[in-house]
Amino acid sequence: xxxxxxxxxxxxxxxxxxxxxxKAEGDAVKAGDVIAEIETDKATMEVEAVDExxxxxILVPEGTDGVAVNTPIAELNGGAEEAPAAKAExxxxxxxxxxxxxxxxxxxxxxxxxxxxxxxxxxxxDWGATKPITVREALRDAMAAEMRADKDVFLMGEEVGxxxxxxxxxxxxxxxxxxxxxxxxxxxxxxxxxMAVGAAMTGLKPIVEFMTFNFSMQAIDQIVNSAAxxxxxxxxxxxxxxxxxxxxxxxxxxxxxxxxCYASWYAHLPGLKVVxxxxxxxxxxxxxxxIRDPNPIIFLENEILxxxxxxxxxxxxxxxxxxxxxxxxxxxxVTLVAFSIxxxxxxxxxxxxAAQGISAExxxxxxxxxxxxxxxxxxxxxxxxxxxxxxxxPYAGIGAEVAMQIxxxxxxxxxxxxxxxxxxxxxMPYAANLEKLALPRLEQVIEAAKRVTYK
Amino acid sequence: xxxxxxxVPRGKGASKGANQPSISKEQLxxxxxxxxxxxxxxxxxxxxxxxxxxxxxxxxxxGQEAVVVGMQxxxxxxxxVITSYRDHGHMLAxxxxxxxxxxxxxxxxxxxxxxxxxxxxxxxxxxxFYGGHGIxxxxxxxxxxxxxxxxxxxxxxxxxxxxxxxxxxxxxxFESLNLAALFKLPCIFVIENNKYGMGTSVERAxxxxxxxxxxxxxGIPGEQVNGMDVVAVKxxxxxxxxxCRAGNGPYLLEMKTYRYxxxxxxxxxxxxTREEVQKMREQNDCIETARKMLLxxxxxxxxxxxxxxxxxxxxxxxxxxxAQTSPEPDESELWTDVLLESR
Numbered sequence: 183x184x185x186x187x188x189x190x191x192x193x194x195x196x197x198x199x200x201x202x203x204x205k206a207e208g209d210a211v212k213a214g215d216v217i218a219e220i221e222t223d224k225a226t227m228e229v230e231a232v233d234e235x236x237x238x239x240i241l242v243p244e245g246t247d248g249v250a251v252n253t254p255i256a257e258l259n260g261g262a263e264e265a266p267a268a269k270a271e272x273x274x275x276x277x278x279x280x281x282x283x284x285x286x287x288x289x290x291x292x293x294x295x296x297x298x299x300x301x302x303x304x305x306x307x308d309w310g311a312t313k314p315i316t317v318r319e320a321l322r323d324a325m326a327a328e329m330r331a332d333k334d335v336f337l338m339g340e341e342v343g344x345x346x347x348x349x350x351x352x353x354x355x356x357x358x359x360x361x362x363x364x365x366x367x368x369x370x371x372x373x374x375x376x377m378a379v380g381a382a383m384t385g386l387k388p389i390v391e392f393m394t395f396n397f398s399m400q401a402i403d404q405i406v407n408s409a410a411x412x413x414x415x416x417x418x419x420x421x422x423x424x425x426x427x428x429x430x431x432x433x434x435x436x437x438x439x440x441x442x443c444y445a446s447w448y449a450h451l452p453g454l455k456v457v458x459x460x461x462x463x464x465x466x467x468x469x470x471x472x473i474r475d476p477n478p479i480i481f482l483e484n485e486i487l488x489x490x491x492x493x494x495x496x497x498x499x500x501x502x503x504x505x506x507x508x509x510x511x512x513x514x515x516v517t518l519v520a521f522s523i524x525x526x527x528x529x530x531x532x533x534x535x536a537a538q539g540i541s542a543e544x545x546x547x548x549x550x551x552x553x554x555x556x557x558x559x560x561x562x563x564x565x566x567x568x569x570x571x572x573x574x575x576p577y578a579g580i581g582a583e584v585a586m587q588i589x590x591x592x593x594x595x596x597x598x599x600x601x602x603x604x605x606x607x608x609x610m611p612y613a614a615n616l617e618k619l620a621l622p623r624l625e626q627v628i629e630a631a632k633r634v635t636y637k
Numbered sequence: 638x639x640x641x642x643x644x645v646p647r648g649k650g651a652s653k654g655a656n657q658p659s660i661s662k663e664q665l666x667x668x669x670x671x672x673x674x675x676x677x678x679x680x681x682x683x684x685x686x687x688x689x690x691x692x693x694x695x696x697x698x699x700g701q702e703a704v705v706v707g708m709q710x711x712x713x714x715x716x717x718v719i720t721s722y723r724d725h726g727h728m729l730a731x732x733x734x735x736x737x738x739x740x741x742x743x744x745x746x747x748x749x750x751x752x753x754x755x756x757x758x759x760x761x762x763x764x765x766f767y768g769g770h771g772i773x774x775x776x777x778x779x780x781x782x783x784x785x786x787x788x789x790x791x792x793x794x795x796x797x798x799x800x801x802x803x804x805x806x807x808x809x810x811f812e813s814l815n816l817a818a819l820f821k822l823p824c825i826f827v828i829e830n831n832k833y834g835m836g837t838s839v840e841r842a843x844x845x846x847x848x849x850x851x852x853x854x855x856g857i858p859g860e861q862v863n864g865m866d867v868v869a870v871k872x873x874x875x876x877x878x879x880x881c882r883a884g885n886g887p888y889l890l891e892m893k894t895y896r897y898x899x900x901x902x903x904x905x906x907x908x909x910t911r912e913e914v915q916k917m918r919e920q921n922d923c924i925e926t927a928r929k930m931l932l933x934x935x936x937x938x939x940x941x942x943x944x945x946x947x948x949x950x951x952x953x954x955x956x957x958x959x960a961q962t963s964p965e966p967d968e969s970e971l972w973t974d975v976l977l978e979s980r
Contacts, residue, residue, distance in 0.1 A: 189687025192903030193694065213680060214699075214897065214918065216911065225905035230898075232684045251689055336789070362789065368819065373778050373812025380782015383767055384717070386789060404809075407772050408779060415758035417751035418974035420767070452975050476977040504979065 184233055185254040188242070191220060191227045197250045198222040200242050209237050211258065218244075218255070235260040306508065309495035312463075318488040320462035321351050321427075324469035325389060327498075329359055332387065335473055338365040338378060339391030339428075348393045349429060349488055375401030375426075379408045382424040382478075389473060392428035395444045395482065402447075409478040410453030425472045427481035430458070431522065431573045432621060434486065438609035441617075443574030445521070446583070448480040449550040455504055456550040458482040460525035462492035464548055467502030475504060482550075484523045507554035509561065513543035516631045517561040519584050520571040521547040524622065528571055531627040538628075540635055550580055555587045562592055567634040568600040573621060576604040598634040603627050660868050662935040664710055668867045669927040670945045671709070672702035675726040676924060677953045678735055679898075682725065682742055685957060686902050691742045695756045698726035700897040703923035704829050705730040707870025708797060711878045712765075715792065717783040719767040719776045720799035722757035723829075723896075727799065731764040735956035740963045747963030751970055774807030776800060777826070781813045784824035784887070795823045795881045802891075803834020805848055814887070818855035821886035825877045826852065828891045829864065835900040836908040849891035857887050864892030865921040868930075895921070 188198070199221040205211055211231045218229040239257040242249055249255065315323075329335045336359075341348045343356040343366040356364040367374045371392065378388040392398045398405065409422045432441040449456045455477055459465040465483070472479040494500075510525060511532050518528040525546045532542040543561050547554065562568050568588055570581030581602035588600060606620045660668075679697040686695050698705075701723075709730045712718070720727045728738050733749065741748025741759050749759040757771040767783060770776040780798025787794040804810060805828050817824045828848050832839055845851065849859035858880065862873040870892065877888035895917045899906050906914075931937040 187688060190689050190902075191687075193692055195903070224903065225907075227899075227903070227905050228911075230683075232680055232687075251687075368815065370812040370816065372809040373781070373816050376775060376778020376809060376813065377782040377785050377816055380719070380767070380779035381786045381789065382782070383779065384783060384786040386786055403772055403775060404778065408770070408775055412758075412760075412768070413977065414974045415750055415754040416760040416768070416974075417749065417753050418977075419750070419762060420760045421977050455976070471979075475979050477979070 183238070184235065184258045186217070186231070186256040186258055188249045188251050188253040188255050189220075189229055190251045191222065192224065195222050195251060197248050200244055200246045200249050200255060201226060203240060203244045205237050207237055207240055211235060211237050231258070233258060306506075309497045309500050311496050312493035313496050314491045315462050315494050316489055316491050317459075317462050317465045317483070318349070318351055320466035320494055321469055321483065322353060322355065324466045325352070325473070326355060326358065328470055328473040329355070329363060334385065335387045335389065336363040336365065337389045337391060338367055338374065340367050340369055340393050342366060342391050347391075349485060351488070352391070371397050371400035372404065376404040376408065378424060379404050379422060382409070382422045383412065383420050385423070387423045387473060389425045389427060392426060394433075394440060394485075395428050395430040396440050396442055398426065398428070398444065405448075405454075405478070405480075406451060410451050413477075414453060421476050422478045423476045425469070425479045425481055427469070427472075428483060429485040429488070430482035431484055432605075432610060432617075435612060435614065435617060437612040441610035443572065443605070444480075445482060445550055445572065445574055446579045448482075449553075449580060449583070450578075451551075454478050454480055454551060456480045456482065457504060457548065458521040458550055459548065460487065460522055460546050462490075462494040463500075464502065464508075464546070466494055467500055468504065468548060470501045471504050474501075479504075482522060487523055487526075490526075502548070505549050505552045505554055507548055507557040508546045509543060509557065510546045511542070511544040513541040513565065515541045515565055515635050516567040516569060517543045517545060517558065517565045518569050518571060518627065518631065519545045519547060519558055519581075521550060521580065522573070524571040524573060527622065527624055527627060530624055531631065534624070534628055535631050538637075540631055540637060542631055547580075553583070553587070555584070555591065558584060558588060559591045562588055563595045566595055566597040567631075568596065569603060569627065569630045569634060570600065571603045571622060571627060573605050575607050576602055577607060579604060598636065601630040601634055603630050658868070658930075658934060659872050662931070662937070664871070665868070665927060665931055665935065666937070666945070668703075668706050668710060668871075669924065669931060669942075670949065671706045671730055672867065672924050672927060673945065674735070674949045674952060675702045675706070675729050677949050678729060678739070678956065679725060681953045681957050682739065683898070683902070685739075685743065685960070690961065691756070692744065693755055694722065694901050695742065696723040696901050697898045698723055698896070700917070700922075701829060701831060701864065701894045702726055703867040703870050703927075704827065704864045704892045704894050705799070707867040708825075708827060708874045710871045711874035712795070712797065715765065715794040717765045717767055717780075717787075717794065717796040718799070719780040719783060719796070720769070721773060721776050721801060721804060722769070722771050723801070724757065724759065724769045728759055728761070728766055728769070731761070731766045733759070733761050733764050733766060735952050736959040739956035739960035743960040743963075744965065745960060745963035746966045746970070747959060751974075752966040753970065753974065774800065774804040774810050777804065777807070777810045778813045780826075781817045781822060781824055784817060784822035785820065788820060788822050793882060795825060795878055797825045797827055799827045799829055801834060802828055802830040802832070802839045802848055803837070803842060805851060806843055811851075814852045814857060814889075815855050817887040818852070818857050821884065823881035823884070824887040825874075825881060826857070826887060826889040828889070829894055830891055831894050831896045833896075833900070833908060836904070838908065847891070849889060852887065852889040857889050859889035859891065861891045861893060864894030865917075865923050865926070867923055867927055
């Protein structure tokens with residue numbers, strides 16, 4: 183004899199009304215036959231028999247309200263010899279639902295700021311001789327070096343091949359590596375991003391160039407739901423070694439759809455690493471690390487920086503660690519935290535502040551996730567003051583995150599509330615004067631530093 | 638049960654003689670066994686869901702078994718398979734263990750994803766199964782990526798990307814068809830047209846009456862196939878695989894199939910009549926058709942089939958027991974598998 187239990191017909195159902203019996207006592211029942219109808223708050227649904235046999239007894243008459251899930255509603259004789267093994271220990275779904283969120287709260291261990299293990303305060307390695315190169319050259323050299331070292335690495339994107347790159351980052355790569363490894367894509371971001379993620383799941387290591395990160399919005403589902411989450415959803419089986427790179431943020435006079443910073447969008451996501459280089463050395467060392475990293479990486483470049491020249495180590499093995507910030511300039515009075523192009527502005531501000539007797543320490547975050555908060559904490563413990571810089575919007579931005587983590591970690595070390603310098607909370611205007619006003623300006627950084635130092 | 642004569646299978650372009658089955662007894666026996674395993678497994682999953690042991694979304698494959706089982710007969714080790722969230726059948730057909738699949742459904746550590754993926758998210762690189770994806774249509778682009786990988790490596794493998802007729806309207810699916818044709822990727826697109834995308838019939842969702850032509854703008858050959866007949870599926874699958882392996886680019890198969898159960902567990906089924914479902918089950922059931930063919934064309938004995946039935950039942954029962962005795966994942970699993978260690 184098998185008992186037929188009141189089934190759960192939806193993820194949230196705990197009870198329902200047994201509206202109608204479609205079989206009577208004594209009827210023969212085949213697996214799949216509809217035997218009853220149940221009404222929930224959402225809908226009327228049919229109950230199908232799972233086992234074969236004869237309906238010997240109806241335990242809950244039709245029209246009964248509030249029948250709890252797992253209540254025996256009828257008895258079935260014969261056919262199936264398999265005992266309903268789970269019956270006794272079946273947990274009530276409501277109990278399961280009630281339990282989960284509480285447990286999550288209790289076990290959410292790194293409550294404040296998980297300081298990443300690799301961020302142990304080792305001084306940056308001295309790579310010896312340098313020579314001046316542009317950020318553009320640094321990026322290309324990084325890709326070329328990694329493509330030479332590993333046949334599984336390839337570059338794909340719009341205009342990366344024959345056109346030599348919309349911003350000339352991939353110049354010369356097609357000649358060296360051929361069309362199978364430098365692959366021109368049609369304008370079809372959603373499709374080719376999914377294709378690249380699928381290829382990465384098999385162990386290939388694609389570098390996907392977005393002409394700008396604005397166009398990654400077409401593909402963001404594949405980045406978020408496929409690239410970032412699959413490792414977790416597969417219990418660690420299926421990694422996704424892929425780099426998404428391209429210019430991010432405002433260029434110049436290209437208006438709202440082409441001038442957005444996606445730093446906080448992507449940094450929001452567990453499962454991704456987000457890197458934002460400033461100098462040529464950052465670009466080269468971090469892009470090489472990104473290509474070698476087994477995780478999906480968002481690599482946020484900046485169009486205005488492409489043509490800028492910096493000293494970069496010439497050592498063939500030069501590489502930088504992801505997840506480690508750099509103190510670009512030491513100081514004692516205020517900590518300026520920046521990433522990407524804003525590091526340059528912070529350095530300029532530090533010069534001007536020095537002339538006014540304020541010693542500013544400049545931190546180049548380099549990586550936005552995982553965030554090297556330890557380096558920032560160390561600095562703030564010294565300066566007791568924090569100013570964050572970013573081109574993007576303030577709302578739920580990187581500055582907000584850095585400031586909050588500082589509050590969580592060293593509130594008592596602060597002598598003034600942190601101040602954020604950021605782009606205005608508006609779509610980017612086209613007009614030259616308005617665009618200039620919408621972006622962070624040097625005088626705002628100086629003013630912010632003075633405000634937190636009460637000068 | 639209505640009469641279903643053991644039919645000599647036929648399909649577009651079938652080249653075998655009129656009375657010569659295009660499938661061997663051994664193949665059909667395997668197909669029968671695999672279809673039955675999926676059917677019984679899904680029935681058990683439905684039962685465990687009803688008991689509250691499986692949570693969230695649970696999309697059963699009952700009715701559609703011939704599609705994945707027939708296709709699988711055409712594939713070799715090294716070929717890849719990817720599908721959407723109606724995926725338990727694909728896992729079993731690729732040879733994944735029933736235990737691991739069922740334990741994932743119950744959210745236990747013994748599940749394929751250690752209980753962290755659930756019904757829609759299981760994978761086995763070893764078996765060439767790349768998921769199990771919850772976003773409608775996303776698996777098609779990913780599947781083209783699997784085919785891209787075969788093309789890049791030149792390993793001769795073929796990727797099969799399954800999707801429903803509902804997903805066939807997604808923009809990225811068309812992007813993927815173009816990309817696959819553009820690079821001549823060895824990708825078989827299999828539309829499992831079970832007539833309803835959740836509660837919306839294909840007629841109300843697509844202006845096209847013939848989805849097998851969806852690849853035609855890019856020159857992708859397509860066929861409509863009786864997806865309720867495992868032999869017809871196998872014949873079409875072989876044409877598709879041969880086309881792809883020969884380096885001719887992608888191929889598209891529209892499988893006309895039917896799901897007996899709701900879209901997911903909480904489906905009021907008001908969009909179709911009970912008679913429609915019943916008629917399909919009685920006249921076109923893939924397992925019944927295969928069974929009759931085994932008995933009548935291949936002289937199989939009832940006793941032989943009973944052995945298979947018992948084997949399948951035992952596997953499913955064992956998986957259900959395992960799925961309830963395997964412990965829930967340890968709390969420490971919350972924090973694992975977010976990122977891989979950098980080298």
